[in-house]
Amino acid sequence: METPMISRRNLLKGTALTLGAASLLRTALTPSAALAQSGDMPPGTVHRFSKGGVGFHTYVSPAMTVNVTSHIVEFDDQLLLVDATFMPPTAQEVSALIASTGKPVGQAIISHEHPDHWGGAPMIDGVTFNTLPEIREGLRAEAEGGQFGIPTNVLDGGDIAPGMTEMSGVPVEFxxxxxxxxxxxxxxxxxxxxxxxxxxxxxxxxxFAPGVNRTNWITTLEEMRDDPAFETLLVGHGLPTTRGELDTAIAYIKVLDDAMTNAATPDDAIAQIKAAYPGYSGDFLLSLIAEYWSR
Structure with a gap:
């Protein structure tokens, strides 16, 4: 794989950003072409591979924004874009990656309501994002009540219908x-x-963010683990991986759920998770545990 250089309302209830990015957010809600080179935010990385005549480009934002991703699927004559990242500098890098392909965006989607995946959408000129109606309404409430501006190129987008479709003759399922x-x-x-x-x-x-229903989350991943439709996973935070990461995710969520159920305090839960996963990064996400704490 190639790796070229290229906030807070209730802590956003699951948004992924570091404390450094939260500080940067206060001054970075307008485009700044020099920001990514100024030392305030390092550049992200791009990871590429091809399968079955289709190219895949994964942009991974820098660690200060918890390595949130945007994915570009490159067909013969058009692109499928998934998510916009969070900050203006990272969204500008996604725009540069789109431009580098020389192909138009035929379809752009937002995967879910959390602002780290749609906050950069206004910076991606000429692209309108489609999504599920339920996601758009959740996103609308977040945008109107938050600190991120109104992403009109998402709120004015069309609806995605779950099921099979095609792009450039290639089957795509939502x-x-x-x-x-x-x-x-x-x-x-x-x-x-x-x-x-x-x-x-x-x-x-x-x-991981704490999630809205960890029991159902585990069940969903267990069902996906038995699904023969895919071997490669493009994830929301971090590098592309294989279906084996589903087992890792299931185990992690069980540890997360046990810690949040049985630990005496949020700090105790955080300590348990760090002890179980010492090699993981993105400490800001662990701070979200206090916002989900119900005892």
Missing amino acids: RHYRDNEAPHMLVTVLPEQQVAIVQDLVYNGIF
Whole structure:
């Protein structure tokens, strides 16, 4: 794979950003071409591969924004774009990646309600994002009540209908999963290439957000684990991976749920998770545990 250089209302209830990004957010809600090179935010990375005549480009934002991703699927004559990242500098890098292909965006989607995946949408000129109606309404409430501006190119977009379709003659399936990491998740599957863009159903090497229903989240991943439609996973935080990461995610969510159920305090829960996953990054996501604490 190639790797070229290229907030807060209730802590956003599952948005992924570091404390450094939260500080940067206060001054970074307008485009700044120099910001990514100024030292305030390092550049992201791009990871590429091809399967079955289709190209896949995954943009991974820098660690200060918890390695949130945007994916570009490259067909013969057009692109499928999944998510916009969070900050203006990272969204500008996604725009540059789109331009580098020399192909138009035929379809752009937002995978779920959390602002780290749609906050950069206004920076991606000329692209209108489609999504599930349920996601749009959740996103609208978040945008109107938050600090991120109104992403008109998402709110004015069209509806995605779950099921099979085609792009450039290649089968593409849109799936709607409910009540997992987010209230709604739009997953994109390319069965001929055996690639699934699962976004925040799976994190790779990054601490998970607490989720809205961890029991159902585990059940969903167990069902996906038995699904023969994909071997490669493009995730919402971190590098592309394989279906084996589903087992890792299931185990992680069980540890997360046990810690949030049985620990005496949020800090105790955080300590348990860090002890179980010492190699993971994205400490800001662990701070969200206090916002979900119900005892």
